[in-house]
Amino acid sequence: MTGTALRAAVLWGTELAVVRGLVTRSSLGRRVAHRFVAGERLEDGISAAHALGRRGIAAMLDHLGENVTSEAQASAAADGYVLALKLIHETEGLHCNIAIKLTQLGLDQSMDLCLENTERVLAAAEPAGILVMVDMESSEYVDPTLEVLRRLRARHQGIGVAIQSALRRTADDVFALPDGAPIRLVKGAYLESPSVAYPSRADVDRAFARLFATLTSRGHPVHVATHDPRLLAGAVRFTERRGLPIERIELQMLLGIREDLQRDYAGRGYPVRAYVPYGAEWYPYLTRRLAERPANVWFFVSNLVRRRG
Secondary structure, eight states: OOHHHHHHHHHHHHHHHHHHHHHHSHHHHHHHHHHHOOOSSHHHHHHHHHHHHTTTOEEEEEEOOOOOOSHHHHHHHHHHHHHHHHHHHHSTTOOEEEEEOGGGGTTTTOHHHHHHHHHHHHHHHGGGTOOEEEOOOSGGGHHHHHHHHHHHHTTOSSEEEEEETTBTTHHHHGGGSOTTOOEEEEOOOSOOOTTTBOSSHHHHHHHHHHHHHHHHHTTOOEEEEOOOHHHHHHHHHHHHHTTOOGGGEEEEEETTSSHHHHHHHHHTTOOEEEEEEESTTHHHHHHHHHHHOHHHHHHHHHHHHHHHO
16 A cells, blocks of 8 residues: 555544544434434424425435345335325325335345335325335345336336446446336445446546436436536536426435535525435444445535534
8 A cells, every 4th residue: 555545544544433433422423413314203304304395395205224134124114114105195285205225125135025015115105196216225236126116117107216327337227217217316325346336526427417418318307316516507507408397307415415505496496305314223324324435524524514604
């Protein structure tokens, strides 16, 4: 390892240890976590969605947790999603969708179990007209995730999926997506091999812009899920210059991240939605994001500082 690389590794390790320390300490840790996670209970997520709605921002609830280890846990996770959908439906004036993770619904156990649980969630969402968006997990799950989408989209229109511009394969995957499926376009938060993912931020950003143009031209509603001001502005310009209804896109950001951009776009009448994580797994959620990529440390810290400013 070169001297420069060694210094970078030491600095990265020190920064990660400091931020992890903030998150770990019980009282302070919970205050830090609350900046980015609504709380541990479903009701906390609903409350955060209400607060966003008062600012003209829609919500997408994400019940934290993934990679369950038993069929009973997968079934319980499906029960939790069904309960969330019921509460959303019964809460007047709440503009809220949900995001699901297939490994939370049994994908590691079997495809059939995952399909059964996911279909149960969709059956609960359809009468209320609530969109269910499937999160994309790490690269080894891309093929089974897209297979679940294809199978269920044939019977349920209220399902979409996230795709990651960081993955090299995504440029080909978009041509096999079900017609008209809503797509959540993200950069990708997982640390992947350079053989699988673009190693440079510039390449990821260029792929993001190209994928947005391709998805839009193919008729997909696109959720532009990024905090990058250039990519957000570019998506808006692209849509307006082609005379497309602005409702064809939705600008999405994480709870507590770039609230200035959320307020600005919502105030100008653009569709804006915040991704609202909640659940007891808040600590693994934050520390995993911090550990996976050095950039994530700067990402969370800068937004803590921005709030204080």
